Amino acid sequence: MVGVALVPQLNEFGKAGAITTAENEFMYEKSIHILVMLLIGFGFLMVFVRKYGYSSITATYLIVALSIPLYMLIRPYLWGSASNLTIANISMLLFAEFAAASLLIAIGGILGRVNTSQYLLVGMLFTPVYALNEWLLFSGTLIPSGAFLDTAGSISIHAFGAYFSVDMISMLTTKKESEITIETSKRSNEFALLGSAALWVFWPSFCSALVSVDKIPLAAINTVLALCGATLATYVFSILIRGKVDVADIANASLAGGVAIGAVVANVEPGWSLLIGLVAGTISVVGYSKIQPRLQRLVGGIDTCGVHNLHGMPGVFGGLVALLLVASPMWQFAGVVVSVILSVLMGVIVGFIVSKLGRKETPYDDKDEFILPD
């Protein structure tokens, strides 16, 4: 070991904690699976914008590369070194990956309208707020420890990122931008489906990452069934509402089951998970087809990836389902409200700051910033 501490907080995290080998093994595995979800899942899902593929993937790389170390630096200031020591194992990586996931959701709404370096700025401002919200919900300081049920972050990861985004977009959409059609192509949509599939298959690891070892089989089966339910509902409602299937519905709304089941993934029986998934998929398709145009008019901005439909509404739905299961629904409701208020408020502020720093010349196009092949 090098004795000199280059970055003191970071240097704590590799030390062996008081967890078992089995726990570390499960967590190691899931930390890799979630990395797949971040870089390949979120990254390629955003490649659906035909001329903006390089930017989408590069932004994903940068956001992950920024937010993981940044979160690791911030967390000990909030949780204290005692807490730091008890998590001095691979769980720190999992927490940091969750922060990156929430940030990727947050930039999904403004995708294509700011410069790549501005995503980094959003990341620098978002990550501390995300960490603060997590600390408010789970540290026992504001809400009693264990009173807020959100095992896999329906509220604290998904809804938080989505509502942060929904408010940023009002600051980050010009009139000209809101009139541009976001172009897709077969190729770009097939890459998006690949990203979607990577999210689908590794979602059980996202949902069971912090679940105790004995509950992991339950959480994994619940997640798969919720995704199955959402996938079936997506297909049916996409045809019913649109006449033909929109493949963007399949790529996105199929995942809504994973978003919604997060809060209660270790607390319901599998039959209920299938039902939660069916409802979440339905909510999400209705969101993409019916609610999004109205919401965009309401907030005066474009939600490029439709994060409100995939992470916003299904996340809140999941957090509210937990109301039926917790000892004190008031605390559960309080946690949802705190998260939504904090994210909305900070989304506006961050959007405002970023909007003052110039804008992308050609929206939804790589050409300003990347060297392109002929």
Place this chain on the structure above:
Amino acid sequence: MVGVALVPQLNEFGKAGAITTAENEFMYEKSIHILVMLLIGFGFLMVFVRKYGYSSITATYLIVALSIPLYMLIRPYLWGSASNLTIANISMLLFAEFAAASLLIAIGGILGRVNTSQYLLVGMLFTPVYALNEWLLFSGTLIPSGAFLDTAGSISIHAFGAYFSVDMISMLTTKKESEITIETSKRSNEFALLGSAALWVFWPSFCSALVSVDKIPLAAINTVLALCGATLATYVFSILIRGKVDVADIANASLAGGVAIGAVVANVEPGWSLLIGLVAGTISVVGYSKIQPRLQRLVGGIDTCGVHNLHGMPGVFGGLVALLLVASPMWQFAGVVVSVILSVLMGVIVGFIVSKLGRKETPYDDKDEFILPD
């Protein structure tokens, strides 16, 4: 836990069984790997049909989303609740994924000629028959328990799906359809190679999913060597037979080693696995280049993905290799015969039913059913 049982059978599966943490950990890992094989592996392998990518992937999503819960609902009726309790852990997910894999093989033959909703109908009819065949082979009712050697489903998963498919196609190919050239493109074939690679790399998890913990290293090494053998044989025979390499051979026949080794994966030494792979790859390439045209004339239909070459013949080959290793070759042979007869018979019946419910307007094309970019 929610006390009310929404779907009683499903609600049993999350309960902790009498298996060790190590077993659950291995099985968890493999259940995720097999999901990758289903959605990304099978899904993108089928994207080789140039204009049919949206349908191929959507069909994959739907089939997985349908067959996993459906199998979970059916199984307890066959195996009884006692058996249900002993598998009340993540192994239930593995069994359900195997059912989905076999179903994906089955639709591979008819791909592009029926509507997306008809794949769901095939799934509803196939899954109970698949579960019945599995029960006949392994429950001890028909064949003595343990007498039929098929550790990773060369017969019960691969050959069963393939022979089901080969007979469906005779009912589901019109004269017009059999004269259409199935178009590919560089893009579509590169996606197919991606699907193929996803299958190749996770195949050791497919083959060792239900192997005892101490045999997993052997099973993993055997699977890799069988895939290596098949890959080398594919390249050599593709050139020898065709003059130039057909990349569809590489994408498909390279995997035949994984299909064939399944039956005996925990029962042979690694040198034999390499040999089994070499033979399986050869069989598969000869299938794609020489046998398929004749078979298609014989059954009067098109095998879109060539499932007979990848899953049919190599699967039966693997099941017959097991004849050399089992205590009672008669029971082994009986198991192969039961599976082939049941799949052929039901394939004809299901094909007939589906053929009565209309057909796809434009074969091998997304445009009937999907909203397409300009």
Place this chain on the structure above:
Amino acid sequence: MVGVALVPQLNEFGKAGAITTAENEFMYEKSIHILVMLLIGFGFLMVFVRKYGYSSITATYLIVALSIPLYMLIRPYLWGSASNLTIANISMLLFAEFAAASLLIAIGGILGRVNTSQYLLVGMLFTPVYALNEWLLFSGTLIPSGAFLDTAGSISIHAFGAYFSVDMISMLTTKKESEITIETSKRSNEFALLGSAALWVFWPSFCSALVSVDKIPLAAINTVLALCGATLATYVFSILIRGKVDVADIANASLAGGVAIGAVVANVEPGWSLLIGLVAGTISVVGYSKIQPRLQRLVGGIDTCGVHNLHGMPGVFGGLVALLLVASPMWQFAGVVVSVILSVLMGVIVGFIVSKLGRKETPYDDKDEFILPD
């Protein structure tokens, strides 16, 4: 078990060794992750050559399929059967995968200028030399056991493959070939980014594959931070040097952190890993933008994938960082020198042999060897 030994060495590897279930479980997991890196990671990263995608992926399949069994056959001759018995478990698969990785790096330099079958010849000649170098460094015969620190192969895997390649290319580039522009396209670069992302996310498993169980969390976090550092440095220096971002920098240099951290991954604290990654990413971008053109003139050949920038310099950097940590820097330095000399020498010889066996008719194009869609 089949009693007859078809290939005696291979048949030893499946036997249970004296390692714990936990060790085997971690190693199993990593062996699969590294397979993903080989076939999907390296394979698709090389698809950036627009007209050469089929060849790149097929070559990857073949090289993996050749080198894994070949390495397994060779190793016991070097290490002896006693050593063979102690590794008679899944670690043999890991060692063989490392050999395949190094070989894939080695062919990266000559990619597109030789026939597919010639990659197999390179593989047959490279693998024994790779195994010899590994034996010299780690067996205790030349360098005292444990004196050379290279936990995840910065030197023995990455630099060895890269310097082997850099010398082969001088033998395998004609004047005509060196004047051809290697064409890319949006599609081909997006596939390359997919390969890159697959490498990024599974790199922690590459780096911690042979680390003791208690050090795995540290090694995983170190690897992630090194990759984060390299990714951030890549973006910044790509813009600073080129004015706009070259997406090839993102796809490649972002990974340099993983290359460089390999040697010391279990021996530094995480803060240092971030710094090592920042430096490695910088070295790599400078390599791609500034050094490669000069190096190519110097050696008189084209480094198609820029392996010197990604695996060569960052690998040597990692090996030299270890000088600060080892008990005896002289042995560490000796190991670096032995590896570089052996790889350079053999690269020239192998390049010479291969160059005598004819050349590809149309460089960087699939059309000579593959059946193409219209």
